[in-house]
Amino acid sequence: MNIETPCIAVCMINPQTNLCYGCGRTMPEIARWPRMASAERLAIMAGLPQRMADAGMDVPQPRRRRASATDTPA
Numbered sequence: 001m002n003i004e005t006p007c008i009a010v011c012m013i014n015p016q017t018n019l020c021y022g023c024g025r026t027m028p029e030i031a032r033w034p035r036m037a038s039a040e041r042l043a044i045m046a047g048l049p050q051r052m053a054d055a056g057m058d059v060p061q062p063r064r065r066r067a068s069a070t071d072t073p074a
Contacts, residue, residue, distance in 0.1 A: 003033070005041075008022045019055055
């Protein structure tokens with residue numbers, strides 16, 4: 001099972017905002033993430049860039065996925 005996640009492996013909490021520097025989630029959200037329904041995760045993820053911007057945090061750009069041998073050309 002593949003769980004949607006905004007994690008970019010920069011896992012540190014900003015002490016002023018209580019948001020993760022990498023993804024913008026709070027500690028309670030991170031702790032509950034595996035138990036959340038997909039719709040709840042997607043709803044939170046949709047608001048993370050604005051949440052981080054509102055807190056004055058840099059919004060990380062999504063990392064590009066490397067092509068694998070199983071990818072087919074478009």
